[in-house]
Amino acid sequence: MPSKRAYVPFVSVEHMMGLVHHIGIEQVLTDLAAEIEADFRRWPLFDKMPRVASHSDVGVIELMPTSDGETYGFKYVNGHPKNTAEGLQTVTAFGLLAEVDSGYPTLLSEMTLLTALRTAATSAMAAKHLAPKGARTMAMIGNGAQSEFQCLAFKAVCGIDTVRLYDIDTSATTRCARNLAAKGLTVVECRSGQEAMEGAQIITTCTADKQYATILTDNMVGSGVHINAIGGDCPGKTELHRDILLRSSIFVEYPPQTRVEGEIQQLEHDHAVTELWQVIEGKASGRTDDRQITLFDSVGFAIEDFSALRYIAKAAKGTPFFTQLDMIADPDDPRDLFGMFQRAKPENH
């Protein structure tokens, strides 16, 4: 029999869905926002590396590692906008935690669903610090796979009670509205981005084209709003007109990565931006006046995945929502890997 260390707890897609329903999705989003915020507060402690990307003509496959000195984590994630047309997910992901001290893995988890949850939780956590006080209405522009998670996170974490949906594909808006029915949100289906933004204090953009796009033009954005820009997240893929950026106070996760992948790839490489963790820690200003446009230029960073994986490891413990994978060869005598192999020979049983 393999030793206990040979097994790695594995959270499948089925388990992840079961676990999130077991806890309740709004509670999970609230908990994730708290975990991510707690890790942003100890930002300088993390080993931060830009993600390792392998680009092709049609997409990208990335590895996103980080470590807090005790726990190591990484995520595998792809981005293939053309997948949707083939009936596949644009983004699929899985992730792993390991002990820094031994290098032994301690958790393997699906992360397609978990990435959607952590992205929404990060957005809402940032908005909690940056959006105008008392914001109740959010425009949700781009109603793809991430949109419902964003809406529920802003409800749970920021107290949003109304979402105004718009997508160039009206069937996406219809689906999003249907999925959000009876969730305690007033849902308004809109026919243009302009209409979606009427009365919204928070504007979330989350579209998937891998090209420079202009989802928002300058004249559409009034003063005092908070923009949560999710979709501009790789080189050549942006959503906002440059003029909006020039009018905004810009907050980012990790500047070396955001300058390459975020909306700010449109700006000079030394354009002033503020690191979100510094706002949370009180080391930098967030929103300072009512007319200010705050912009969270979010590209997704490894620490958010790390926080999410650690949360899932804790939450799954003692539940039926994981199995044990025989993934690590762990012979009784560590120098005797060959002996372990030898003893597994069928005729030796």
Next chain:
Amino acid sequence: MPSKRAYVPFVSVEHMMGLVHHIGIEQVLTDLAAEIEADFRRWPLFDKMPRVASHSDVGVIELMPTSDGETYGFKYVNGHPKNTAEGLQTVTAFGLLAEVDSGYPTLLSEMTLLTALRTAATSAMAAKHLAPKGARTMAMIGNGAQSEFQCLAFKAVCGIDTVRLYDIDTSATTRCARNLAAKGLTVVECRSGQEAMEGAQIITTCTADKQYATILTDNMVGSGVHINAIGGDCPGKTELHRDILLRSSIFVEYPPQTRVEGEIQQLEHDHAVTELWQVIEGKASGRTDDRQITLFDSVGFAIEDFSALRYIAKAAKGTPFFTQLDMIADPDDPRDLFGMFQRAKPENH
């Protein structure tokens, strides 16, 4: 029910042992050497990136990605020399293949055992091109977890019939000799490195200390031999005295990585080395005379893992040596990730 694409074939440790016994270990080593050689022949085609290492005081965790434009692969691997004393493996690993076109994973596999196999196969494949013709005796210095695999690979691929074992820990030598009994090799247990090298045309060094060590000194190495240096594979970890390097023709996998991690970290950064793939492809000379010392300064490269994973994917097909992991969220409508989650709610069943 999840779609077919939601499942990722998974080869566990138990499966890997079963599969290798099913095929036969010498056949596997021969096949792996051929697969790796075939991929070295198309070396320029690969996306080559230095591994992404996360170092701590006691070890390292690394991600090793590569791609041939059709298939993407990466390995997770740790290196913790102090693990042995705690009853754990120095090196554990697992790996993944994915489709470049969609980003969807196609194989997850244990790689602790597979890394031992591919390292041995790579060593033997290099020796086939570099060692003196008619070599029959190998000195095996360092009798840890990798040693039996090395001996069997050199038997299967290079026709070695005698191995001379030495380790500072005599119990390691005893174990290695016991494991190699009745394998068709003459096994000689030696009391010193010097004794092990008597009459050997090939010298393999494979020790695990994370420090500058001198397993071989200059006066121990006669002319005409081939040195297969496995253990010097990370910054600060070398096995050979610098003077040996200066007398040798040095062959490496990927110079940018080997100059940081291999024996040649002891030399000037522009010291002449030859890339092994160029020898295999006939673009550079290998062994040119009988008195030449050839040295394969091997650190392990991502392409070797890629070759090994592709071999396992093919070999496991149609056998009982894998299971299907529910690792990828794959909703019917790819934009409806939330709907898939919603429908999984227990009360909806």
